[in-house]
Structures are given as C-alpha cells and as structure tokens.
Amino acid sequence: MASSSSSSSSSSSTGKKPLRLAIIGSGNWGSAIARIAGNNLLQYPDLFIEEVRMYVHQEEIDGEKLTDIINTRHENVKYLPGIKLPDNVKAVDSAEEAARDADLLIFVLPHQFIESVCKSLKGKVAKNARAISMIKGVEVKNGKIRIFADVIEEILGCKCAALSGANIANEVAEDKFSETTIGYRPGDLATAERFLKVFDTPTFRVGLVEDVAGVSLCGALKNVVAIAAGFTDGLGWGSNAKAAVMRIGLMEMKRFAEEFFEGVKPETFTETSAGIADLITTCYGGRNRKCAEAFVTTGKPFDVLERELLNGQKLQGTETAKEVYEFLKARGKQDEYPLFRSVYSIAYQGGEVVNLTSRL
Amino acid sequence: MASSSSSSSSSSSTGKKPLRLAIIGSGNWGSAIARIAGNNLLQYPDLFIEEVRMYVHQEEIDGEKLTDIINTRHENVKYLPGIKLPDNVKAVDSAEEAARDADLLIFVLPHQFIESVCKSLKGKVAKNARAISMIKGVEVKNGKIRIFADVIEEILGCKCAALSGANIANEVAEDKFSETTIGYRPGDLATAERFLKVFDTPTFRVGLVEDVAGVSLCGALKNVVAIAAGFTDGLGWGSNAKAAVMRIGLMEMKRFAEEFFEGVKPETFTETSAGIADLITTCYGGRNRKCAEAFVTTGKPFDVLERELLNGQKLQGTETAKEVYEFLKARGKQDEYPLFRSVYSIAYQGGEVVNLTSRL
Numbered sequence: 200m201a202s203s204s205s206s207s208s209s210s211s212s213t214g215k216k217p218l219r220l221a222i223i224g225s226g227n228w229g230s231a232i233a234r235i236a237g238n239n240l241l242q243y244p245d246l247f248i249e250e251v252r253m254y255v256h257q258e259e260i261d262g263e264k265l266t267d268i269i270n271t272r273h274e275n276v277k278y279l280p281g282i283k284l285p286d287n288v289k290a291v292d293s294a295e296e297a298a299r300d301a302d303l304l305i306f307v308l309p310h311q312f313i314e315s316v317c318k319s320l321k322g323k324v325a326k327n328a329r330a331i332s333m334i335k336g337v338e339v340k341n342g343k344i345r346i347f348a349d350v351i352e353e354i355l356g357c358k359c360a361a362l363s364g365a366n367i368a369n370e371v372a373e374d375k376f377s378e379t380t381i382g383y384r385p386g387d388l389a390t391a392e393r394f395l396k397v398f399d400t401p402t403f404r405v406g407l408v409e410d411v412a413g414v415s416l417c418g419a420l421k422n423v424v425a426i427a428a429g430f431t432d433g434l435g436w437g438s439n440a441k442a443a444v445m446r447i448g449l450m451e452m453k454r455f456a457e458e459f460f461e462g463v464k465p466e467t468f469t470e471t472s473a474g475i476a477d478l479i480t481t482c483y484g485g486r487n488r489k490c491a492e493a494f495v496t497t498g499k500p501f502d503v504l505e506r507e508l509l510n511g512q513k514l515q516g517t518e519t520a521k522e523v524y525e526f527l528k529a530r531g532k533q534d535e536y537p538l539f540r541s542v543y544s545i546a547y548q549g550g551e552v553v554n555l556t557s558r559l
Numbered sequence: 560m561a562s563s564s565s566s567s568s569s570s571s572s573t574g575k576k577p578l579r580l581a582i583i584g585s586g587n588w589g590s591a592i593a594r595i596a597g598n599n600l601l602q603y604p605d606l607f608i609e610e611v612r613m614y615v616h617q618e619e620i621d622g623e624k625l626t627d628i629i630n631t632r633h634e635n636v637k638y639l640p641g642i643k644l645p646d647n648v649k650a651v652d653s654a655e656e657a658a659r660d661a662d663l664l665i666f667v668l669p670h671q672f673i674e675s676v677c678k679s680l681k682g683k684v685a686k687n688a689r690a691i692s693m694i695k696g697v698e699v700k701n702g703k704i705r706i707f708a709d710v711i712e713e714i715l716g717c718k719c720a721a722l723s724g725a726n727i728a729n730e731v732a733e734d735k736f737s738e739t740t741i742g743y744r745p746g747d748l749a750t751a752e753r754f755l756k757v758f759d760t761p762t763f764r765v766g767l768v769e770d771v772a773g774v775s776l777c778g779a780l781k782n783v784v785a786i787a788a789g790f791t792d793g794l795g796w797g798s799n800a801k802a803a804v805m806r807i808g809l810m811e812m813k814r815f816a817e818e819f820f821e822g823v824k825p826e827t828f829t830e831t832s833a834g835i836a837d838l839i840t841t842c843y844g845g846r847n848r849k850c851a852e853a854f855v856t857t858g859k860p861f862d863v864l865e866r867e868l869l870n871g872q873k874l875q876g877t878e879t880a881k882e883v884y885e886f887l888k889a890r891g892k893q894d895e896y897p898l899f900r901s902v903y904s905i906a907y908q909g910g911e912v913v914n915l916t917s918r919l
Binding site: 365376401437440 | 724725726727730731735736737738761762764791796797798799800801802803804805806807809810826829830831832835836837839840843844916917919
C-alpha cells in the first residue's frame with residue numbers, strides 16, 4: 200500500500216524502522232550494483248532509508264579524490280566510467296563509516312580484503328543486521344575450505360547470503376537483460392526477499408534458492424572449468440569437445456559441493472543463473488578462458504600470460520584449481536575429480552594439454 | 560573373455576547368435592556414425608556380424624552411383640567427404656535390403672521419410688529386433704505430439720531407443736572429443752548396452768539414461784531456444800542476456816517434456832550431453848542461431864533467409880516453434896511457455912524482437 204509519509208528516514212506506515220543499506224566495495228561490479236540498489240531503494244521509502252553508503256578505497260584521480268568525484272559527478276570514473284550513479288549513493292572512504300548502523304550489508308570486495316575489513320566492522324553494524332556476499336572464490340586454509348559468506352558470518356556474527364549469476368558488470372550497468380541468483384540461509388527467506396527488493400529490476404531478474412554454499416561455489420569453481428574450456432579452444436578441438444568439458448566440469452562442481460558442504464542443492468548448479476548460465480558466459484567470454492587458450496597457442500606459462508594479458512593480476516581459475524587440488528589431495532580424493540585434476544596438472548605440473556580428457 | 564572362434568558370422572563362444580546391424584540413412588551424421596559403428600563391430604566378433612549394411616538413397620555423382628563409390632572408395636563423397644569409412648560398411652540402395660534380418664537398426668533419416676521407410680520394413684527385420692532413433696524433431700499431427708522413436712516403435716513393433724548429444728557430425732568423424740546420450744525404454748538397459756558397444760569409443764563417450772522421450776525432446780526443442788539465442792546475438796544484448804535466455808529455454812524444455820510425456824527425467828535436460836551440452840553447441844554454432852541473428856540484423860523474414868542462407872532448406876527451430884505453439888494453444892497453455900511463445904510470435908506474427916524477454 201502507498202505510504203502516508205514521504206520521509207524516507209522516519210518510521211514508516213508499516214510501523215517498522217526503515218533499513219539502512221551499505222555497500223562495502225566499489226569496483227566495477229560494486230558500482231554496477233550500487234546503481235541498481237540506489238535506484239531501487241527510492242521505490243520503497245517505507246522499507247529503506249534513501250541514502251546508500253558505499254565504501255570506496257580512497258585514491259586520487261588527476262589530483263581529485265575518487266569519493267569526491269563520485270559524490271559530485273555521480274560517476275565512478277575509474278571502475279565504471281560512463282555510467283551515472285543515482286544521487287542517493289554516497290561514497291565514503293571508510294568501511295566503518297559506510298557500515299555504521301547498517302541493517303543490510305553488501306560485500307563486494309576483492310577476497311583478500313574480506314577478513315580485515317570484516318574485523319574492522321565488528322560491533323558497528325545494526326543489531327540483527329544481514330549481509331550478502333558477492334565475492335567469488337573460496338578460502339582454503341589449514342586443509343579446510345570455506346566460502347566467504349561463512350567468513351563474513353563468523354566474524355560479524357550476522358547471517359550472510361550470497362549473490363552470483365551470469366553477470367558481466369558492464370552489461371548489467373547498461374541495463375541489458377540479465378538474471379542473477381541469491382542463495383539464502385535455511386529458513387531465512389525473509390532476508391532473501393529484502394535483498395530481492397534491493398536488486399530486482401525488469402532487466403536484472405533475481406532468483407532465490409535456499410543454498411548459500413551452492414551459489415558461492417558456482418562462482419568459484421566455474422573458473423576452473425573455464426580454464427579447461429579455454430584449453431579446448433586453444434587445441435582447436437571444436438564445439439563438441441568444449442560443450443563436453445563444460446558439462447563434465449559442471450557435474451564435478453556439483454559433486455564437489457555436495458561432498459564437502461552441507462545443504463547444497465543440485466539444482467543450484469544445473470538450473471540457476473549462478474550455475475549453468477554463469478558457467479556459459481565464463482567459458483565463452485572471460486579472462487580465464489582467454490588465458491587458457493593463449494597457454495596452448497603460445498606455449499607460455501600462466502605467470503607470463505598473467506603479466507602480459509592481465510597486467511600481473513592473478514587468474515582466479517588456476518588459483519582455485521590449485522586450492523581445490525590441495526584440498527582434495529589432503530583427503531586422497533584428487534582422482535575422483537578428473538577434470539579439476541587435469542586442469543591443475545596442466546597448469547602447475549607440466550601435464551600435457553592433449554591429455555585433458557583422457558581420464559574423464 | 561577372448562573368443563575361441565575368429566569367425567564373425569558363426570555362432571559365438573557365448574552360444575548366442577551374433578547380431579546384425581543396419582544403418583537406415585547415410586547423410587552427414589549417418590556416415591559419421593557408420594564409421595564408428597563399422598570400426599567398433601570389429602572389436603566384438605562374438606557379439607556382432609562384421610558387415611554393417613547402410614541404406615543409401617541412390618544418386619549419381621559424376622555418372623557414378625553413390626553406393627558404388629562408397630563400396631569401392633569407402634568414402635561418402637557427397638555427405639562426408641574426406642573421411643574414410645571402414646571396409647565392413649556396405650552401402651545398399653534399398654532400405655528393405657539394408658534392414659533384412661537386422662537385429663539392431665539405426666534410424667538416421669530426415670524425419671519426413673521415417674513413416675514411409677518404416678512401413679516398407681515392417682515384417683522384414685529380425686524377431687526381437689531393437690531400433691535406435693537419431694532423428695531430431697517431433698511430429699505434431701491432429702493435435703498430438705510424438706517423438707520419432709514412438710513412430711518407429713509403433714510401425715515396426717520393436718522397441719526403439721534414442722541417441723542425441725552435442726554432436727557436430729564432422730567433429731565426430733574427425734575423432735575430436737565428444738559425448739553423446741542414449742535414452743532407453745524402461746527396463747531395457749540391455750538394449751542400451753548393446754548400442755553402447757556399437758557407438759562408444761575413447762573420443763565418442765556414450766552416456767545412458769532411461770528416458771527416450773527426454774533425449775528426443777532435447778534434440779527437438781533446443782532448436783527453438785537457439786532461435787531465441789540468435790535473436791539476442793542480433794540485438795547485441797551481450798553474454799548475460801544470451802545465457803539467461805538459454806537457461807530459461809532449458810527450463811521450458813524440461814517443463815514441457817515433463818508436462819506432456821510420460822517418464823521424463825529432469826536430469827536428461829540438465830545433466831546429459833543430449834540436454835545442456837547440445838543446447839550450448841546449438842546456441843553458439845548452428846544454423847538456427849545464425850539465421851535468427853540475421854533475422855534481426857537484416858530485417859528479412861525467415862523464408863527469405865532460408866532461401867539465401869540455407870538453399871531453401873527449412874529451419875528446424877522455427878518449424879518446431881510453430882508446431883509446439885499450435886500444440887500448446889490447442890490446450891490453452893501457450894502463456895505458460897513464454898520463451899517458446901515469444902519465438903513463435905516474433906517468427907510468425909510480426910512480434911517485436913525487443914520484447915523477447917518482456918514476459919519471461
């Protein structure tokens with residue numbers, strides 16, 4: 200129903216206090232999401248405080264602070280140039296300030312910063328706050344594997360959902376048709392529905408699934424499969440082989456998740472945007488595929504290709520392949536995931552790329 | 560165990576009569592499959608009669624009969640040039656002669672010939688013969704929908720399996736890595752395992768699923784989704800949109816099969832080569848995708864594009880979209896399959912292609 204009050208910060212006609220949203224991170228994907236969230240919050244003045252605080256790692260662009268640029272020109276000129284951000288997105292250069300009293304937190308930082316940033320926010324977010332992780336990758340440490348939603352939840356003590364999908368950031372920023380998937384904790388559909396309001400638009404369709412681990416693992420493991428798909432491209436093996444490797448890879452992703460995580464749903468992998476759809480975009484576009492193809496056609500090792508093609512940035516697919524292999528090896532299970540094993544062997548042990556499918 | 564007899568036509572050491580295999584059809588895909596089957600049968604002299612009879616629709620190439628060319632030069636110069644067929648594949652110009660006393664029949668004909676050819680074979684195949692259909696498409700007649708395995712089974716009175724997968728024929732013929740799926744009738748795993756021996760090689764991996772309808776429908780309905788995927792290419796909507804349309808299309812394929820066919824397994828669509836893998840190859844390569852892209856970029860109707868791009872051959876995707884739409888409309892269910900409906904509306908009713916995703 201329509202609200203009797205136009206104020207966005209006062210308590211609403213529903214009698215509930217409107218929620219404060221914070222975005223922790225402001226790269227390419229964070230900025231694309233900030234645009235959607237900022238616009239969407241204006242639709243629900245009863246539910247949300249209008250202002251969205253976005254944490255921006257401060258840097259200077261031509262002598263001007265990036266936060267000042269974003270707050271005056273409403274554009275992240277460094278990470279999402281050419282796209283207008285809504286006026287209610289407010290850039291701040293402190294994660295603590297961005298997150299202060301926030302009820303809903305969106306984490307969209309590079310994974311290496313998650314732990315330290317979360318520790319700095321501990322005790323500063325609202326009571327009963329909820330978080331959502333848009334972070335790709337997994338943490339493998341001391342022989343254990345964790346998704347970043349678990350890392351966030353453990354440090355902050357608030358439930359953490361996950362969002363992933365076939366979401367090339369610039370296409371989302373340009374309102375090209377897209378879908379995404381939110382994975383939520385068992386029984387916590389209410390949080391997923393709140394985040395759905397933050398994100399869903401006619402061209403950015405949000406699906407929900409009660410499976411945080413599945414959604415997170417899709418985002419991490421797809422990059423390993425994309426390396427294998429890139430190898431088939433480099434070998435010139437054609438469409439059948441590439442589709443076969445993608446299918447086998449998807450089945451290994453699903454099996455791995457079901458074996459090592461609680462409550463994973465198979466359909467997260469085979470039916471959602473986070474699963475099969477994101478695998479498709481990643482295996483046809485994307486840097487992992489591209490570097491793996493170049494690995495075969497140029498014969499250069501991955502560290503050289505990272506320097507030449509990615510300005511030294513690390514490839515997620517090979518890194519994840521290594522972490523997953525070490526995790527599996529510690530359990531004597533590496534042979535049960537032959538595609539993951541082949542990618543590791545080719546990338547790190549001098550394995551012959553033509554043997555990619557020999558054990559599948 | 561090793562056989563005590565090297566004869567391929569006498570009864571074997573297992574005490575069972577070896578089986579005669581016939582291939583009904585010899586186009587691009589039929590010839591690629593004949594090559595594999597011919598080679599594989601030599602591995603199992605106990606199980607199979609060495610000779611594989613292949614029905615070839617007779618035609619003259621430079622004054623020579625195609626059957627004579629195949630039987631002397633062991634190459635189908637018209638439909639699979641450059642590929643050597645095994646010597647034990649024998650081309651015959653009569654379907655009845657090819658099928659005479661056959662225990663295993665492979666149907667790989669254009670669908671419009673199935674009914675009349677099957678009728679001509681009635682009563683001529685071996686008792687307890689088994690068939691397998693490699694025919695794409697569905698038959699919609701008098702408001703009913705049937706897969707061709709059912710048509711074959713009904714006319715010949717012998718159980719019919721189905722084979723489909725991400726199988727571009729030339730790649731299979733060149734031994735590039737590939738997978739395929741055999742769908743078999745409930746309880747008839749034995750037949751599937753016989754056909755597996757006929758087809759499986761280290762580079763052509765056969766998976767089995769107890770679901771003839773699912774496998775057949777994957778091969779038919781993927782072409783409708785490929786039309787939609789081609790539209791997104793033509794519109795320049797990018798990778799997210801294309802992956803979203805493919806995912807939504809796959810879900811409609813699965814739902815359609817489950818609603819209108821008995822015993823369909825969802826995983827046939829989401830986990831097998833016939834399902835998700837073939838959808839990927841078809842939506843990235845293939846004539847349906849290509850013509851749909853041209854439909855958007857040139858503004859020409861499909862019948863013109865068929866003349867210009869396919870020498871007048873009909874596109875399977877638009878034909879199947881029409882058949883499926885008419886079938887659904889007769890049941891008042893067309894709105895429950897919005898992607899199928901959109902493809903029909905755009906291809907046949909002047910629907911705006913930019914509205915492709917508006918109802919999804």
